[in-house]
Amino acid sequence: MSASNANRRPSVSASDPPTFIPIPANTRGIPASSFGPLSPVATTGTSPLASYASYGTSPQGPGSHNRQRSTSSAAFGIARQLTAFLPADYPLDEEPEHEGPNGGSAKKQGKVKVLLLENINLDAANFLKNAGYEVDHVSKAYSEEELLQKLPNYQAIGIRSKTKITKKVIDANPQLLVIGCFCIGTNQVDLDSAAKKGIAVFNSPFSNSRSVAELVISEIIALSRQLTDRSGELKQGIWNKVSKGCWEIRGKTLGIVGYGHIGAQLSVLAEAFGMSVIYYDVIPIMPLGTARQVDTLEDLLSKSDFVTLHVPEIPDTIGMMGALEFSQMKNGAYFINNARGKVVDLDALADALESKHLAGAAIDVFPREPGSNGPGFDGSLGSFIPRLRQLNNLILTPHIGGSTEEAQRAIGSEVATALVRYLNYGTTLGSVNFPEVDLRAITAQDERHIRLCFVHRNEPGVLKVVNNILSDHNIEKQFSDSKGDIAYLMADISGVGHEEVADIYTQIKRTQANILTRLLY
Numbered sequence: 097m098s099a100s101n102a103n104r105r106p107s108v109s110a111s112d113p114p115t116f117i118p119i120p121a122n123t124r125g126i127p128a129s130s131f132g133p134l135s136p137v138a139t140t141g142t143s144p145l146a147s148y149a150s151y152g153t154s155p156q157g158p159g160s161h162n163r164q165r166s167t168s169s170a171a172f173g174i175a176r177q178l179t180a181f182l183p184a185d186y187p188l189d190e191e192p193e194h195e196g197p198n199g200g201s202a203k204k205q206g207k208v209k210v211l212l213l214e215n216i217n218l219d220a221a222n223f224l225k226n227a228g229y230e231v232d233h234v235s236k237a238y239s240e241e242e243l244l245q246k247l248p249n250y251q252a253i254g255i256r257s258k259t260k261i262t263k264k265v266i267d268a269n270p271q272l273l274v275i276g277c278f279c280i281g282t283n284q285v286d287l288d289s290a291a292k293k294g295i296a297v298f299n300s301p302f303s304n305s306r307s308v309a310e311l312v313i314s315e316i317i318a319l320s321r322q323l324t325d326r327s328g329e330l331k332q333g334i335w336n337k338v339s340k341g342c343w344e345i346r347g348k349t350l351g352i353v354g355y356g357h358i359g360a361q362l363s364v365l366a367e368a369f370g371m372s373v374i375y376y377d378v379i380p381i382m383p384l385g386t387a388r389q390v391d392t393l394e395d396l397l398s399k400s401d402f403v404t405l406h407v408p409e410i411p412d413t414i415g416m417m418g419a420l421e422f423s424q425m426k427n428g429a430y431f432i433n434n435a436r437g438k439v440v441d442l443d444a445l446a447d448a449l450e451s452k453h454l455a456g457a458a459i460d461v462f463p464r465e466p467g468s469n470g471p472g473f474d475g476s477l478g479s480f481i482p483r484l485r486q487l488n489n490l491i492l493t494p495h496i497g498g499s500t501e502e503a504q505r506a507i508g509s510e511v512a513t514a515l516v517r518y519l520n521y522g523t524t525l526g527s528v529n530f531p532e533v534d535l536r537a538i539t540a541q542d543e544r545h546i547r548l549c550f551v552h553r554n555e556p557g558v559l560k561v562v563n564n565i566l567s568d569h570n571i572e573k574q575f576s577d578s579k580g581d582i583a584y585l586m587a588d589i590s591g592v593g594h595e596e597v598a599d600i601y602t603q604i605k606r607t608q609a610n611i612l613t614r615l616l617y
């Protein structure tokens with residue numbers, strides 16, 4: 097990038113809408129979702145790194161005098177930041193040199209590239225573009241092969257529940273810095289392998305909970321009244337007005353397995369319909385309303401008219417509903433799964449429905465799901481599928497529990513914000529596989545400040561070595577935390593001359609416990 101390109105800055109007056117995420121000066125403890133809706137479309141794109149240098153860290157926010165920070169500093173900031181985007185073992189000395197600020201040389205230049213898969217909300221894509229990133233938006237999920245081929249061009253990836261980020265994909269992509277799961281579940285990512293390679297993973301823990309809870313309420317009523325069967329018959333010209341086997345839901349017992357964000361939300365809605373609610377969870381959780389926790393899954397199954405699952409896919413929950421558990425359910429009860437496909441043995445469910453032991457079921461999630469819309473929901477995904485397609489009072493939906501405009505917008509905003517905050521500021525609040533670390537923003541008064549973001553193995557003596565390297569400078573603030581095998585240190589250092597940055601970067605990167613070193617300012 098030439099110096100003139102680097103001089104490009106958004107033309108913002110005090111009355112202009114902000115062109116960056118409104119990150120407060122001290123972000124500690126403030127959930128990303130509290131930052132409000134996506135910011136308006138920017139009129140001028142700006143590098144996230146330039147925006148950090150010239151705007152983002154100002155305690156005064158947009159329109160403050162800190163925007164007057166020198167352009168050459170912003171340009172140099174871009175160059176310095178980008179050295180950190182290279183793989184941890186990239187030889188710094190061999191980076192190609194480009195024309196830098198003030199005619200001097202600078203390191204390789206470029207933009208952060210983000211790959212968004214699975215039709216992630218377009219507002220999120222625009223938000224990331226406005227933050228200065230290059231964004232590629234794809235509507236389908238990628239297979240492992242496609243990821244191995246295409247991901248090496250990107251520093252960040254956004255996925256939903258279908259794309260599997262395996263250890264193989266992680267190992268093949270040392271340039272990858274961050275993964276955004278634009279959904280609740282994170283079972284599709286090898287979180288441990290990602291952490292060990294210094295890749296932070298973020299999700300949206302509750303932005304679609306309400307959408308799922310509402311879908312379950314609709315399914316409870318639809319099953320109870322055999323709605324989809326009646327509708328299907330009428331579409332074929334058959335008038336079949338029956339009341340036999342159709343019930344009100346008032347006074348019936350709903351059994352919720354997993355009383356987390358969705359389960360608890362559903363509990364409140366179900367009571368408003370006059371249902372009695374019981375729930376089973378592996379941890380004691382305070383009931384809402386008059387709901388009641390039971391001690392065992394069997395207890396819940398034997399007492400409920402409707403059983404609905406809201407557990408994550410983890411080793412303990414895989415296969416938790418099989419032939420034995422279905423036999424423990426009441427005769428004529430209904431079963432609903434909007435959690436994850438592998439939690440249920442669908443052949444056993446087909447048996448329970450075919451034998452009329454169960455009166456109906458609603459299934460939104462499957463052990464294997466097609467990667468894109470269109471034909472493909474067939475026996476190749478499991479021998480039970482042709483059986484399920486023949487059954488009465490069985491509602492099959494294509495994993496749409498969280499698919500509402502509201503949920504997708506909220507998730508887009510939340511996860512896109514988390515990605516920008518991590519890439520531009522190093523903040524890991526809300527990460528599912530990293531320790532949560534944040535520092536209040538650099539004041540940006542002093543151009544000689546830098547921020548060290550250091551992901552390392554959790555071993556004794558690391559901080560001593562790092563602080564030795566930093567000891568010639570003033571460490572304004574630092575915070576470190578660990579999670580399992582990895583630890584993360586953020587430190588703001590002042591009094592750093594431009595000529596010293598590469599040296600600090602190289603020394604820290606070469607420490608024995610280094611996983612990923614980034615310098616930001």
Ligand SMILES: NC(=O)c1ccc[n+]([C@@H]2O[C@H](COP(=O)([O-])OP(=O)(O)OC[C@H]3O[C@@H](n4cnc5c(N)ncnc54)[C@H](O)[C@@H]3O)[C@@H](O)[C@H]2O)c1
Pocket residue numbers: 280281301302304305308353354355356357358359376377378379406407408409412413434435436460461495496497498499
């Ligand atoms: N169908 C969809 O589109 C859709 C949308 C959102 C979420 N989901 C799925 O729903 C799951 C639940 O979402 P949430 O936001 O309520 O999660 P959550 O983490 O808030 O709650 C999950 C609850 O399950 C409990 N739990 C864990 N293991 C258990 C076990 N063996 N037995 C009983 N309880 C157990 C946990 O203690 C927790 O209370 C997600 O993990 C995701 O897989 C699906």
Ligand SMILES: O=C(O)[C@H](O)COP(=O)(O)O
Pocket residue numbers: 256257258278279280281282304495496497498499
């Ligand atoms: O984990 C989730 O949030 C849900 O399963 C929704 O996944 P989706 O974004 O792929 O629809």
